[in-house]
Amino acid sequence: MSKSVAIIGTRGYPSYYGGFETAVRKLAPYLAEQGWDVTVYGREGSTRPDDDGRDPRVHTVTTRGLETKSVSTLSYGFTATRHAAKAKPDVALVMNVANGFFLPTLTRAGIPSLVNVDGIEWDRAKWGRIAKFVFHTGAKWTATHGTRMVYDAKAIAARWKSEFGLDGDFIPYGGDVPGELPLESGLEHRRYALMVARFVPENTVAEFIDAAEQMATYCDVVIVGSSGYGGELxxxxxxxxxxxSRVKWLGHLSDDQRLLSLWQHAGAYFHGHSVGGTNPALVQAMACGAPVIARDTIYNREVLEGAGVLVQPDANAIEAAVKALLNDPEKQQALSEAALARAEESYSWLGVCQKYEAALLELIKQK
Structure with a gap:
């Protein structure tokens, strides 16, 4: 049976920007391999036509929008949804509740939607009052006009059940278990601290930076990430x-192998994300066997299930946990093995892709 899907709400394919883009890099080729006609909507300049990671079976469409922090998601979501409504795929996979405003367009075109709601955006510290209102309103529209929801964490599912009375599918992010990768030049195996995060307040970046000043007196500190828009952090x-010289800021990395190597050889990986459900960076770090120190949140507890050290979002607490772990090779090894086992058991990309396909097929069947 011929099956077609439009994927809306990411920066495009293949893109290396964030969690949604990582998921689409895995899911789009998987669906194409299963016989789907896959179209991924994106933004001009966010992908490279000559990217070696591009699967030629995946169709891409770029639409116009406004590239600003406050309205980019809404503007690109609007133009992508209009295009998809005319193309009439069998089903649409929509990322982010900000696109909830445009779901009626898909409904009128007879296109059922599977919506990955992401995290609780209206709780994020990086957004101002107006942006939080827009996201919360978008969530209400999503709850009303989306055909089926996807939650990447059980805690997110519980929140949506409580607030909007909706069930849905629990589909987390996955991680690749790499082979042995070469150590980054200038670093020592299990002797450096690592943070990988977008530079926003809720990722505990400021607290880690403060801790890094003290850490750099006894170890190398590697920081991967940026805000994408400059700013104080x-x-x-x-x-x-x-x-x-012991603090190495690498900015945003699109080289997957280099990033996997940094996780694989880290002595302590600090994960400071506090909102957003199952975080793909945490899952991938676990799949690389990184010894994890994570901010104590309901989401990180759910993903780790004891396979990491939990700390409060305080510079002194972060620094003390990093120092203790770097000085305890046996604990490093135990955490590494536990994280890898947890990732393999519950967070494989194959399992994630299979669940997405099953949910999409069910919507087509109901249609």
Whole structure:
């Protein structure tokens, strides 16, 4: 049977920007392999036509929008949804509740929608009052006009059940278990601290930067990430890196193998994300066997299930946990093995892709 799906709400394919883009890089080729006609909507300049990671069976469409922090998601979601409504795929996979405003367009076109609601965006500290209102309203529209929801964490599912009375499918993110990768030049295996995060307040970046000043007196500190828009946190990391050779700021990395290597050889990986459900960076770090120190949140507890150290979002607590782990090779090994086992058991990309396909097929069947 011929099956077609439009994927709306990411920066495109293949893109390396964030969790949605990572999921689409795995899911789109998988669906194409299963015989789907797959179209991924994206933004001009967010992907490279000559990217070696591109599967030629995946169709891509770029639409117009406004590339600003506050309205980019809404503007690109609007134009992508209009295009998809005319193309009339069998089903649409929509990422992010901000696109909930445009779901009626799909409904009128007879296209059922599977919506990955992401995290609780209206709780994020990076958004102002108006943006939080927009996201919360978008969630209400999603709850009303989306055909079926996807939750990447059980805690997110519980929140949506409580607030909107909706069930849905629990489909987390996955991780690749890599082979042995070469150590980054200038670093020692299990002797450096690592943070990988977008530079936003709820990812505990400021607290880690403060802790890094003390950590750099006894270990290398590697920081991967940026805000994408400049700002105070980037300025602070740049200044710290310039002043101390043991603090290495690598910015945003699109080289998957290099990032996997950093996780695989880290002595302590700090994961400070506090909202958003199952975080793909945490799952991938676990699949690489990184010894994890994570901010104590309901989401991180759910994913780790004891395979990591939990700390409060305080610079002193973070630094103390990193120092203790770097000085305890036996605990490093135990956490590494536990994280890898947990990732293999519950967070494989094959399992994730199979669940997405099953949910999409069910919507077509109901249609």
């Amino acid at each position: 980037e300025e602070k990391v740049a200044a710290l890196s310039a002043a101390n």
